[in-house]
Amino acid sequence: MTKRTGIRDVAREAGVSISTVSKALNRPDGVNPQLVARVRLAADELGYVPLEAARQLRVRRSGLLGMTVINIANPFFAELMAGAEDAVAVAGLRVLVGNSDDDVTKERDHLELFERVQVEGALVTPFGDTGPWIDRLRARGIPVVLVDTMDDSGALPSVSLDDIAGGRMAAGHLIDIGRRRLAFLGAREEVRQVRERLQGAREAVAQHPEVTLDVTWCERTTARVGQQLGARIAALDAAERPDGIITTNDHMGCGVVHGLVSAGVRVPEDIAVIGYDDIEFASIAAVPLSSIRQPAREMGKRAGELLLRHIAGDLDGVTQVVFQPELVIRASTVG
Incomplete structure (x- = not known):
């Protein structure tokens, strides 16, 4: 390039x-x-x-940056947003947040709004196919940075986590503690982050022929949905249940644990559960949840800093920042 x-x-x-x-x-x-x-x-x-957007920043045409998040009810995205606000406040800018709420139509509406109000730049955490709307923003001279994902074409700067490594880490931990019937509970497969976590889990399982991995997709990954899935799994005959569960976020993971325990299934003795993100509540739940940690606030801060540099025309090529996941082991897997 x-x-x-x-x-x-x-x-x-x-x-x-x-x-x-x-x-x-x-x-x-x-x-x-x-x-x-x-x-x-x-x-x-x-x-x-x-850059037209850099000129706008100097004259403060709107004083706003746009940011979309997939679901602000998930504390991970709230932390991501807070980190971005920390970074851009030094430039006197404020962040206009659009909550997609797991809805492609809402996501597109937010991006169209950013275009109409002429934000100085945009941080986008994609849920659906945002390509055409991002192209429209860029055509108007509005710089865009992807957050929590990477651009396959290499055209956009981004801040993300190595989710393949994270999925591999989660499944590997369950295998290491002796679990052989694994289940992956995730949001829609078209969400890149989720797809890559599943890819990593499958890579770990492929190294152990005696281990199986079943996948369950759901429209939402809230605590309530997790609770319902936990209850459904608990209702299965013991021989048909997984003995290890991976959820694609802690919000859902805490709900799964609650659903299992409420139905009399012991966690982790009968079923071990590991989540993803390491939100604050994971460590203080009734059964503290093992998780794959994403440094959400730091990721948001780096994304905000990257966007400011992009607006100022101070990026050397396309910068892609990739954070590494960390395994956090708690009672939901080790007792």
Whole structure:
């Protein structure tokens, strides 16, 4: 991919400071005419084109950044949002949050709203196919950073977690403690993060021919849905139940544990359960939940910082930041 010429490149070519380049291009009346001519010549030779969104940031046209999250009821996304707000507050910006609520139509509505109010930039945690709406934002000069996922085309900067490694870690832990009949309870398969967690779990299971992995998909991954699934699993004959369960978030995982225990199934003696995200409640639940930790607040902060750099035209190529997961072992798997 060709590197985009930035204001630093112009400053280097002209032999002046970045602030001088900015003044010469935007407020030339206050700069020596010879310096203005030198800067403009350097900009022309390098093919430098100022980002419209960067110009908007300087004049504070809206003072807003847009951010979509999949489900704000999940504390992981609330932490992600808080981290982004921490990062952009230093630039005097505020975050307009759109909660997709596991709904493709709502997600698209939020992205269209960001376009209408001319946000300075957008942080997008995709649920459905957001490609056409992201393209529209970028066509208007609005920079976009993906959060909690990566762009396969390599065209967009992103901040994500290695979810394949996370899924492999979750299944590997259950296998290591002797579980052989595993179940994966997840949201829709089209959500990339979920799909990659399942891929990692399958990779771990493939190393152990005696281990099986069954998959159950559901429309929502709330605590209530988890509770219903836990009760349904508890109603099965003991020989038909899984002895290890992976859920795609802690919200659901805590619900599964509640559903099992309420029906008289012991956790972890009968069924071990591991969640994903390591939200605060996981550690203080009645049966503390083992989980795959995502550093949500730090991920949100890095995404916000990346977006500010993108708006300022200070990104060298497309930056993709990938965090690594961490296994957190608690009573729901080890007793």
